Amino acid sequence: MTDPAAPVPFPDPEPGQPGQRRADRGGRRADRGGRRSAGRGRGRSGCLPILAVIAVFAVLAWIFVPRAWDSVSGVFAGPEDFPGPGSGKVTVVIDSGQTIRSMGAELTDQGVVASTDAFVDAAAENPKAQRIQAGTYVMKKEMAAADAVAYLADPGNMRATRTVTIPEGSRLAQIVDTVAAKSDFTKAQLGRLLEQPGKIGLPAEAEGNPEGYLFPATYELPDDLTPKALFSEMVALTASVEKELQVPAGARALDLTPHELMTVASILEHEVNRPQDYPKVARVIYNRLDLGMPLQMDSTVAYVSQREGDPWTTAEERESDSLYNTYQHQGLPPGPIGSPGRQTIRAALHPAAGDWLYFVADFENGGTLFAESYSEHQSNVARVQEYCQTSDDC
Structure with a gap:
């Protein structure tokens, strides 16, 4: 992003499917016999289509009934859960005031439980779940949700060891x-x-x-x-x-190296702060790379100047000769500009679909304004500038 109070630095890329009567016993007995034989023949051939239909239904039932049963049973089987007991070691920090659902979401993200819903359901069945205390716990990966709840509900499992938390980015x-x-x-x-x-x-x-x-x-x-x-x-x-997250394979699919993929993820950490915007900004980066446009990311310039506290950079900062200055140098910077977390790595691996080339912070609504054309971007910047003239949010 660029300073909405400064001239907009982005260039316009200008790109471009019994019924039969009794006959005499002599000469017609053979005929009766013949007709009787023929009658039997017609009876067998009439049964064959019925048997064929039954066979077809049997095959279809053999194929589809198990699948239908799997689908129905899946609906009633409950949320995804690990069988347990789990393995490895994960340090989990429960903060004061966290809800059961937010705990479940965090445990899911760290691979401790299979799903948030499984943890919430297990907590509802364990009266001690309401006694879970804020603190640090060392847990296993892939625990059954009920075991995870029981572990956290036991105060004896809380660690008194000092910890250090490194934030994303x-x-x-x-x-x-x-x-x-x-x-x-x-x-x-x-x-x-x-x-x-x-x-x-x-x-x-x-x-x-x-x-x-x-x-x-x-x-x-x-x-x-x-x-x-x-x-x-x-x-x-x-x-x-x-x-x-299968970074090597995902990076190859995007025609990037793993190092470049981690670089993109690190940029996302500093350009926006809403998870739903990460995949869109990733797409902006890839679109610009594909078109040969400079990335013009203030985050990479701020990495050089060590600017903190706001998302803008000055014209002087943007004149730096550093290879991390994506205003002066085309392509990605030499490496990451911070430590990316799981969410931004996923976003870099799975960018949103779109033709966006520009974005700017929407301070009024707490999001990001994306644009496909330079003129649309100018309108967004003007809107942000107008809001920032009367607000301390910027």
Whole structure:
């Protein structure tokens, strides 16, 4: 986005399926016999179509009845749930004031339970669910919802260990500051370790830069934890999420490398703050790349200037020669500009369908205004400018 108070920097791309009478016993007996034989023949051939129809119905029933039963039983089977008992380790933080449904949504996102509805239903059947306390819990992945509710409802399972939470989109410097503030590690210790990325298991795709590869999540800080162990856990979680979301295959389908895909996801974290807008902004990025247009993302410029607190950049900032300046350089920046979370990675993998090339923050309604043409974008910017003249929201 660009400063609505400044000249709009976006160029116009200008693109372009018993009835028979008794006969005498002599000469006609053979005829009667013949007719009787013929009558029997007609009886058999008349039965054959009926048998064929029955056979067809039998085959159809054999094919479709099980499927219909599966569909009906699926309706009454209840929400998706894991059989349990689960495996692995996930640190879950329950905040004060969280609802049962929001807990279920968070547990689903972290892979602890299969669905929010399964957790909500299990909580409704467990009277102790209302006693779940805010705190930190170490749980397993793929737990049965009833087991997850019972685990959280037991105060003895709450961990007293210190934790540190890395928000989505956090930049490397911000992660260092956050970890240093929550632990006994110094910024100098953490900085020296990050200058030796091989020690924390950084993947080759990162090309030695840990930016974007320290996954945003909540981590435990036991007394015996080392900086190396903490950063290694963050890198390992990034690799785990990439595998979970099938980033390599998804990136290939978009003609990107995994590193480029993570770069796009990191840009989404800083350009908009509503999950429903992430796939649309991803589409804007891909549309611009396809047309050879510069991305002109203020988020990448702010990464260079370390601007915080607002989404705008100045004309001076946009004159930087840094390769991260997507006003001056075409294509994606060299790497991520922060640590993307699951939602933005998914959005980068699955962009919305559309021809949008521009977007600007809609401060009045709390969303984003998208446009396919430059003239439409100018109208949106004028609308935002008018609102910002009389509002402190901008």
